[in-house]
Amino acid sequence: MSETKPAIKQITQKRLMNIALYYLGRYESSSVNLHRLLQRRIMRAEMRGAVVPVEAQEWINSIVKEMQKLGYVDDRRFAFSTVEKYRKAGKSLRYIGQKLTQAGVPAEIQVEILAQENDSAENTEEEAAFLLVKKRKLGVFRPEQERALFRKKDLAVLARAGFSYQTAVKALGTGKGEEDEDRI
Secondary structure: OOOOOOOOOOOOHHHHHHHHHHHHHHOOOOHHHHHHHHHHHHHHHHHOOOOOOOOHHHHHHHHHHHHHHHOOOOHHHHHHHHHHHHHHOOOOHHHHHHHHHHOOOOHHHHHHHHHHHHHHOOOHHHHHHHHHHHHHOOHHHOOHHHHOOOHHHHHHHHHHOOOOHHHHHHHHOOOOOHHHHHHO
16 A cells, blocks of 8 residues: 655645634634744644745734634733633633733733733632632532642642742642642
């Protein structure tokens, strides 16, 4: 049996538009993230031997602007949905801010959305931390004989999720962690 490689698809503006539409049909995206996606597709095609026209960068810029104009890409909507998704997952505002930065959401939109989230409910950081504790069965949701043994690991889970030490201690609840109170 001889193996034949699939034909290399050439990069055209229509192909890039179809790639963008397919992606946006499945996922919410920021404008910078869409730009990166199209850029990666061009680089992947180049590595496979496709000829990439010099105007490909202009095509990417025009496609991203067109998607914004049509309302398929909206950084504010993306930021809002990302904040909502990560809050439901029990993530901290610090963690969410880092994810928004990685996605290329402009700083002024981040500040606005995160400020709204912070003002929307009292103690949201503690509620999010408690939600994570509950989902992962940490702290008071562990069997009582295991709580002291896993206390440091539970604190580490919350620290990796972006919560402060004080918030983590509150979320884990009271237990055999009296040594935690000395460090606050």
